[in-house]
Each structure stands twice: as C-alpha cells, then as structure tokens.
Amino acid sequence: MNGPFDFTLALGDDALVAAQRLGEWATRAPEMEEDIALANIALDQLGAARLLLSYAGELEGAGRDEDALAYLRDDREFRNCLLVELPNGDFAVTMVKLLLLAAYQVPLYTALAGCPDERLAAIGAKARKESAYHLDHSALWVKRLGDGTDESHRRAQAALDQLWPYHHELFTADPAAPVDPATLRADFDAVVHPVLAEATLTRPETGWTPGGGRDGVHTEHLSFLLAEMQVLHRAHPGARW
Amino acid sequence: MTDPRTAVAAVVDPEIRVITIDELGILRAVDEDPATGRVVVTITPTYTGCPAMDVIRDDIRRALAVAGHPDAEVRTVFSPAWSTDWISADGRAKLAAAGIAPPAPRGDGTAVPVTLAVRCPRCGSPETAQLSRFGSTACKALWRCRSCSEPFDHLKAL
Structure with missing residues (x-):
C-alpha cells in the first residue's frame, strides 16, 4: 500500500471479503440468534465495503464503480489481508477471526475519523460504531468458548494458534498511508490481550508471519471465494434485479 | 401543491412503518430552488449496510411527485454519523x-x-x-x- 487509492481499496477489500465469509454462515450457525448476528455483522461489513470501494473507484478516476471493483477483478488484484479470506472453520475459528478483525477495525476507523480526507473521515466515523458491536460480540464469545468446557477451550485455542500468525499482516508499517497501520498495534494489543487472558487462552509466540495480501499475493482460498461471489455478475453482465 | 418539506417528512421508514424518516432522524435537509422548483433532499443511513435506503429514496421521490414536485434529487451523506439520539x-x-x-x-x-x-x-x-x-x-x-x-x-x- 502507499497512496490513498491503494489504502482505500485494501480496506474495502478487507470488508468485502469478510462480509462474504460471514455470509456463508447464514442458515448454518449453531443457533438462530447467532445466525442473525453473523448475517447482521456481514451486512455492516458489506455496507462499509460499498462506501470504501465506491470512493476507491473515484480516487482511481478510471470509471470503475463499486460493482466493477467487487466483481470484475481477479484474485491478484485484490488487496485484502489474508486473515479475512481464510475459511470459516468451526465456530471458534470464526469468532477468533472476528475478534482479531474487529480489534483492528475499531482503532483503524477511529483514526480514519480524524484524518484530513473528509470522505474517509465520514466513513470511519460511521463504521467505527458498528465495529464496536462486532468487537463486543466476538470478545464475549471468545471468553465464553475459551473459559467454557474442555472441548470449547481446545477448539478456541486451536483457532487462535491457527489464526494468530495472520494478524501481523494487519500492522505492516506504511507511513505514506492516510493512517499508518503500525500505529494501531498498541490499541489492538490493549483490547485483545485482556480478552485472551480472561478466556484462559495462551497467546502464541510470534513466529511465522504470513503476508502478501496487500500486494495481491493470496492463499488459494480467495480464488474459490471470488468464484462464488462473482459468478452471477460475470455470467450476466449488467443484469439488474 | 404541498410544501416539499412536509411531503418528505411524512415518508415512513419501510422497515419500521410506525415512524417517519423525519422522526427517525435520518432526514437531514429539504431544499427547494425557488427559480427552478428543483428539490434536493439530503438523508443519512442508520447503518452503512441498511438495505432500506433504496426504498427510502424511491419513496421520497414518489412523495414529492405526488405533492407536485417531480424534479427531485436525493443525496446521501454520512457525516456527521447518525445517532439514535436523533430520534x-x-x-x-x-x-x-x-x-x-x-x-x-x-x-x-x-x-x-x-x-x-x-x-x-x-x-x-x-x-x-x-x-x-x-x-x-x-x-x-x-x-x-x-x-x-x-x-x-x-x-x-x-
């Protein structure tokens, strides 16, 4: 990332891919209330994605709107972090992933709300309120799972061990960006570390730190996600409901 | 011909049909150009992904047309962000x-x-x-x- 376009595109892609993944839980969640909750969170992410991608298209100035950016790019052109494209796994994986994402998005959107770019500031001020609910919801579930039964603890710890390496990518320094992601690290730690402690989960040591999403180098999972998300639009270009 | 502000303020929220968009606090401004008669309505969403926004925009244009203001534009703004304190x-x-x-x-x-x-x-x-x-x-x-x-x-x- 460097300029405002790349930055805005990356944030929009994070939200769009997260929305698509969360949407996969519809009709499959462990209980009705959680089904509704995950669909609602997906809708919030999609709302933020639409605003960010629309603005990215304007910054680019090449005539691409939100639909062109969402449906007509291939995986190498997506700039989302790897974390959001990983498969949902079990409920513990989904909740730990949401915790890591929300604990990044809350300080990110809060910082955006104070940035000089008026459009990004308006989006940040709007989205941070919704992200606060996502953070609250996922933190409650991670505590409940981690400090629950032996089985829920085992699954929550396994989810954390699997996902932890991927969160480092979120804080890769980029001093030229409207908000340097490296400056968000302290706020993330201040929220996540106490939640993990209360959940009796052990924070993995820093070892492998996969990245590349911001440069368009993704896991194989993104191609399958995009295939499902884009197939209708590509099969029927310009179709309207 | 009804005053455009009165016509727009009476539009109900499509998901919570007991409350108008004015009472909900999402109607921000109604401006009529006295020379051309063109009406510009400014609204803000409750949530970024609110799926009712398209219906609300259509309902506003329809209400204005019925009230005698066919030339209308609906703008969406995000700042300042909507708060439930505006209800x-x-x-x-x-x-x-x-x-x-x-x-x-x-x-x-x-x-x-x-x-x-x-x-x-x-x-x-x-x-x-x-x-x-x-x-x-x-x-x-x-x-x-x-x-x-x-x-x-x-x-x-x-």
Whole structure:
C-alpha cells in the first residue's frame, strides 16, 4: 500500500471479503440468534465495503464503480489481508477471526475519523460504531468458548494458534498511508490481550508471519471465494434485479 | 401543491412503518430552488449496510411527485454519523407504542454503551433479558420480558 487509492481499496477489500465469509454462515450457525448476528455483522461489513470501494473507484478516476471493483477483478488484484479470506472453520475459528478483525477495525476507523480526507473521515466515523458491536460480540464469545468446557477451550485455542500468525499482516508499517497501520498495534494489543487472558487462552509466540495480501499475493482460498461471489455478475453482465 | 418539506417528512421508514424518516432522524435537509422548483433532499443511513435506503429514496421521490414536485434529487451523506439520539420524542413514543423498546442515550460514542434496564414496551416491566444483540434489522436487538414472557425488539443505542 502507499497512496490513498491503494489504502482505500485494501480496506474495502478487507470488508468485502469478510462480509462474504460471514455470509456463508447464514442458515448454518449453531443457533438462530447467532445466525442473525453473523448475517447482521456481514451486512455492516458489506455496507462499509460499498462506501470504501465506491470512493476507491473515484480516487482511481478510471470509471470503475463499486460493482466493477467487487466483481470484475481477479484474485491478484485484490488487496485484502489474508486473515479475512481464510475459511470459516468451526465456530471458534470464526469468532477468533472476528475478534482479531474487529480489534483492528475499531482503532483503524477511529483514526480514519480524524484524518484530513473528509470522505474517509465520514466513513470511519460511521463504521467505527458498528465495529464496536462486532468487537463486543466476538470478545464475549471468545471468553465464553475459551473459559467454557474442555472441548470449547481446545477448539478456541486451536483457532487462535491457527489464526494468530495472520494478524501481523494487519500492522505492516506504511507511513505514506492516510493512517499508518503500525500505529494501531498498541490499541489492538490493549483490547485483545485482556480478552485472551480472561478466556484462559495462551497467546502464541510470534513466529511465522504470513503476508502478501496487500500486494495481491493470496492463499488459494480467495480464488474459490471470488468464484462464488462473482459468478452471477460475470455470467450476466449488467443484469439488474 | 404541498410544501416539499412536509411531503418528505411524512415518508415512513419501510422497515419500521410506525415512524417517519423525519422522526427517525435520518432526514437531514429539504431544499427547494425557488427559480427552478428543483428539490434536493439530503438523508443519512442508520447503518452503512441498511438495505432500506433504496426504498427510502424511491419513496421520497414518489412523495414529492405526488405533492407536485417531480424534479427531485436525493443525496446521501454520512457525516456527521447518525445517532439514535436523533430520534425525536414523538418517534420514541411511537416506537414504544408499536412494541419496540426505544434506545437509551448512547454515551460518548467511543464504546458500546451498557444498558442497565430496558423496559418491556408491552407491560412496562424492567425485568427483561437480551436474547440476541442483533435482531430482525440492522438497527434492532432481540429482547424478552421475564414478567409477561413476550419477546420484543429493542432499537440499539448507536
């Protein structure tokens, strides 16, 4: 990332891919209330994605709107972090992933709300309120799972061990960006570390730190996600409901 | 010909049909150009992903056309971000009458506020419990009354 376009595109892609993944839980969640909750969170992410991608298209100035950016790019052109494209796994994986994402998005959107770019500031001020609910919801579930039964603890710890390496990518320094992601690290730690402690989960040591999403180098999972998300639009270009 | 502000203010929210968009606080401005008669309406969404926005835009244009203002444009702004504190007193009373518990004041906006007691909109009891912090629409949570056993919607403070 460097300029405002790349930055805005990356944030929009994070939200769009997260929305698509969360949407996969519809009709499959462990209980009705959680089904509704995950669909609602997906809708919030999609709302933020639409605003960010629309603005990215304007910054680019090449005539691409939100639909062109969402449906007509291939995986190498997506700039989302790897974390959001990983498969949902079990409920513990989904909740730990949401915790890591929300604990990044809350300080990110809060910082955006104070940035000089008026459009990004308006989006940040709007989205941070919704992200606060996502953070609250996922933190409650991670505590409940981690400090629950032996089985829920085992699954929550396994989810954390699997996902932890991927969160480092979120804080890769980029001093030229409207908000340097490296400056968000302290706020993330201040929220996540106490939640993990209360959940009796052990924070993995820093070892492998996969990245590349911001440069368009993704896991194989993104191609399958995009295939499902884009197939209708590509099969029927310009179709309207 | 009806005053454009009056016509637009009467448009009801398509998901919560007991309250108007004016009472909900999402109607920000109605400006009529006296020379051309063109009306520009400015609205703001409750939630970024609110799926009702397209219907609201259509309803506003339809209401203006009926009121004699066919030349209308609806603009959407995001700043300042909508807050449940913008719901009018009349709007809150209508929500409660329709069985939807109105939101508490939201605090400073930096953290999720803690709501100590949400009163049941049917029997008034404060003995209520949250079933799910996410409900039938993006702006509502699902609650249940322990006194009368009825489930009810609660408009989340935002």
